[in-house]
Amino acid sequence: MLAEIDVVIIGAGVIGLATACEIAQGKKEVFVFEKNRTFGLETSSRNSEVIHAGIYHPEDSLKAKLCVEGKSLLYQLCDKHNIAYKMSGKIIVAADEDEISWLEKLYQQGRKNGVDDLVLLSRTELKKLEPNIEARAGLLSPSSGILDSYTLLKFLYSQAREKGVEFVFDTEVIGIERVGAKYKVQIKDRDGISAFVAYVVVNCAGLNSDMIAQLAGIDIAKAGYRLHYCKGEYFSLSSKYRNVVNRLIYPVPEQAGHGIHWRRGLDGRVLLGPSAYYVEAIDYVVDETHKQYFYNSAKRFLPFIELEDLAPESAGIRPKLQGPGEGFRDFVITHEEKAGFPGLINLIGIESPGLTAAPAIARYVGRMVAELFD
Ligand SMILES: Cc1cc2nc3c(=O)[nH]c(=O)nc-3n(C[C@H](O)[C@H](O)[C@H](O)COP(=O)(O)OP(=O)(O)OC[C@H]3O[C@@H](n4cnc5c(N)ncnc54)[C@H](O)[C@@H]3O)c2cc1C
Structure with a gap:
């Protein structure tokens, strides 16, 4: 038996x-x-340890509904059980007109998903909140945050x-x-x-x-x-830039990921990432040759950083149901x-x-x- x-x-x-x-x-x-x-x-x-607001996904999807519900449950759980977190807020930034129209779409999508605290920011408003960021406009999500996932x-x-x-x-x-x-x-x-x-x-x-x-x-x-593996790598930014951003800073999303974002951790360190590219096998090695790509993408919004300010950090793999281009x-x-x-x-x-x-x-x-x- x-x-x-x-x-x-x-x-x-x-x-x-x-x-x-x-x-x-x-x-x-x-x-x-x-x-x-x-x-x-x-x-x-x-992963990025970000508590997402629930902006990106269609309103009738589990991803949207469970993210919005999970966010408030997670903040309550962290408060009740002393799990470190910071509701730092997040700004999605736009570099040109095309990206500004994306911000408006995300704003509308967020509202449909029940995220009602989003604020569209002009260049001047963005500069006041994030003086080091060079961008045309932004979308502020005050309820996004970061937590100690361990x-x-x-x-x-x-x-x-x-x-x-x-x-x-x-x-x-x-x-x-x-x-x-x-x-x-x-x-x-x-x-x-x-x-x-x-x-x-x-x-x-x-x-x-x-x-x-x-x-x-x-x-x-x-x-x-059937799952497709989509790797995401992180590079850290030199400690001299610990306070370079106050919030999570994201570009407008790419097809397979949310774009290379700036994540200021609970310890003040700034990480860039994750990238998003499909792989056949699971391995968590960071490919140093990708440094230039990270640098180019970060430099769009923080023009004063140098290539040598970046160092390989870690990687994760997304279990994606959609393959490339789907x-x-x-x-x-x-x-x-x-x-x-x-x-x-x-x-x-x-x-x-x-x-x-x-x-x-x-x-x-x-x-x-x-x-x-x-
Ligand atoms: C790069 C990256 C960034 C991300 N950033 C964020 C973020 O900022 N915010 C957010 O909300 N989400 C984020 N995510 C998503 C989030 O990390 C995942 O959705 C979540 O961790 C999935 O948890 P899981 O328990 O399903 O998977 P896992 O943590 O992978 O756990 C699955 C477990 O199953 C075990 N297992 C597998 N097969 C077997 C078997 N045959 N027998 C026994 N055990 C088995 C594995 O060993 C593993 O421990 C990110 C993901 C990635 C890859």
Whole structure:
């Protein structure tokens, strides 16, 4: 007889951790399996740590709705549990007429999404707020901010454990097979391969979430679940520029990312990034030859910086559902009952604003799981 558990969550990134906290509230037996030695070693610790306002995505999308809801939940969580953050505000800057028309579109989109504190800035107004930035106009988002993502992850992990969630690290899920009304889940750890039975499987496997869906038997090509990896690198700016900007400074968005932005961290250091380019494999090495590209893009708005002021810092990889040149794709957060897999919940393509949206995503999944146990 194989051991039986109520809910298995695959992946201990911010989404798996937040979901574990949420589901454990219902007194179910919850296990989290993580292939790495501890939580949060992949995308959840390789991002900009920005609390997004919810400006960029279509109003009826999960990305917009869960970002707006997640932002306010996240600020409340940070306040209540002493997780460091700063509601620094963010300005999207425009260099020419074409980009100014983008600011207006973003302003309208933000309002449709329920972000009602946005302010369009003239060049003079922008100069008053950010004297070092050279741009024609700006869009101010006062409720955007930055947080200490490691402390958030650590808090979610501790809270989940307090609620009785079991974490099993260094253990990779390698097989999922539907057996009657349950799933036989195969795992591999340093002692070999073993299996157990779960009533509900929640796939929070980030960059591997398409492969986990495939393991369970979903035709991922047909379902449109195949992921594309889109790398984002960061360069740091010399410490002499610690106070060069007061807020997060973003250009108008590019197709695959939000554009190379200026991020002044909680420690005052300024990072530039992330870039956005598609790759075949996961590797987190920063390619130093990309320095010139970062320099050119930063120099548009801060003309006095020099190439030698930049140093390679870190990289992350976006799990994107859209390939190069393809249009908008929303988060997939689906109970796969209609596909013939009741009890399997897939979260695929949880790229930005996934960190911001995490508490709202957890609630969303929590409701799906609660219905399954009703
Ligand atoms: C460059 C970059 C910048 C970003 N900036 C922001 C930002 O500023 N603000 C924002 O809101 N969002 C941002 N994001 C998005 C955000 O980081 C992600 O949406 C979020 O971290 C996704 O969390 P996750 O838990 O889904 O994935 P992950 O953190 O990748 O966690 C998935 C986990 O699953 C585990 N796993 C995978 N396969 C298996 C298996 N078979 N068995 C067991 N475990 C497995 C992995 O080891 C991993 O730990 C950014 C992303 C990138 C790449």
